[in-house]
Structure formats: C-alpha cells, structure tokens
Amino acid sequence: xxxxxxxxxxxxxxxxxxxxxxxxxxxxxxxxxxxxxxxxxxxxxxxxxxxxxxxxxxxxxxxxxxxxxxxxxxxxxxxxxxxxxxxxxxxxxxxxxxxxxxxxxxxxxxxxxxxxxxxxxxxxxxxxxxxxxxxxxxxxxxxxxxxxxxxxx
Numbered sequence: 001x002x003x004x005x006x007x008x009x010x011x012x013x014x015x016x017x018x019x020x021x022x023x024x025x026x027x028x029x030x031x032x033x034x035x036x037x038x039x040x041x042x043x044x045x046x047x048x049x050x051x052x053x054x055x056x057x058x059x060x061x062x063x064x065x066x067x068x069x070x071x072x073x074x075x076x077x078x079x080x081x082x083x084x085x086x087x088x089x090x091x092x093x094x095x096x097x098x099x100x101x102x103x104x105x106x107x108x109x110x111x112x113x114x115x116x117x118x119x120x121x122x123x124x125x126x127x128x129x130x131x132x133x134x135x136x137x138x139x140x141x142x143x144x145x146x147x148x149x150x151x152x153x
Contacts, residue, residue, distance in 0.1 A: 002069050006146055009062035013087070016055050017132075017139040019048070020090075024132045029121050035110040037121060045102045056091045060084055063142060076145045083145075086138035090131040097127030 023044070029037045067080035101124045108114070 002066075005062055005065050005069065009059065009066050009142055010146060012055050012062060013059045013083075013135075013139045013142055016052065016059055016090075017135040019052065020128070020132045020135050024128060029125060034113045034117055037117070038105065038108050038110045038113055041102075041105050041124075042108075045106060049099075049102065053091070053094065056087065056094070059138075060087050060091070063087060063138070066142070070145070070149070073149060076149055079141050079145050083138040083141040086134045086141070090134040090138065093127050093131040093134065098124055098131070101127070 027040065027044075029040070032040065063080055063084045067077050067084065070076040070080060101120050104120060105124075108117070
C-alpha cells in the first residue's frame with residue numbers, strides 16, 4: 001500500500017509541476033497580441049480550472065499520508081510536510097491570485113478587451129511564476145525523499 005501511495009504522490013505532483021512548468025516555459029504572454037492572449041487564456045482556464053485544483057488536493061492528501069507513513073524516518077517526514085506546505089502555498093496562490101483574474105478574463109470578448117488587460121496579464125504571470133516555484137520545490141522534495149529514504153534512517 002505504501003508503494004502505491006508513493007507512486008500516486010509522485011505521479012500526481014509531477015503532473016501538477018509539469019503542467020505549471022510547461023505553461024511557464026511555453027506560454028509566456030509578453031509578446032502576444034491582446035486577442036491571442038485572451039483566446040489562449042480562456043482555453044487554458046476552461047481546460048484546467050477544475051482538473052488542477054482536484055489534482056492539487058489529491059497531491060496534498062497523498063503527501064500527508066506519505067509523511068505519516070514515514071514516521072520512522074524523521075528527516076523524510078519533515079521534508080514531506082515541508083512539501084505539503086509548498087503544495088498548500090501553490091493552491092493558495094492559485095485560489096487567491098490566479099483564479100480571481102481568471103474569472104475576470106472569462107468575461108472578456110477577444111474583439112473587445114479592456115485597456116487594463118496588460119496589468120492583469122502581468123499580475124497573473126507573477127502569480128503563475130510563484131506557484132511554479134512552489135510546486136517544483138514540493139515535487140523535488142517528494143522525489144528526493146523517495147530516492148534517499150534508505151539513506152535517511
């Protein structure tokens with residue numbers, strides 16, 4: 001059972017970090033026209049707005065479970081709970097940073113974009129960069145603990 005928990009934790013947290021990193025690398029909106037940006041964002045929001053929070057919650061639950069199952073390895077347990085904190089930060093950044101901006105963007109029409117769109121674009125990108133960092137740190141901690149568990153007794 002423990003191996004299944006670890007496998008699912010790495011898989012789901014890796015998917016989260018990978019999607020967020022992929023967006024950060026491949027979808028920098030700085031040079032997009034307003035219409036292209038709005039169309040791209042609205043598509044991404046429709047595609048990911050439910051899936052990613054569900055994966056995030058499952059990853060938090062799995063990482064907490066993994067940490068509790070690692071009670072004989074004090075350092076592993078502490079690192080896994082640290083990963084949980086970073087996953088929670090990523091979720092909070094999404095909920096209170098990105099999602100309010102997403103809700104505004106979903107009301108826009110690509111042919112009639114408000115003049116403040118660049119400010120919201122920059123704010124969204126800042127929040128996205130923050131959650132990319134927090135999710136990658138969480139994923140790296142989980143993988144590191146898993147690889148080094150036998151060395152941390």
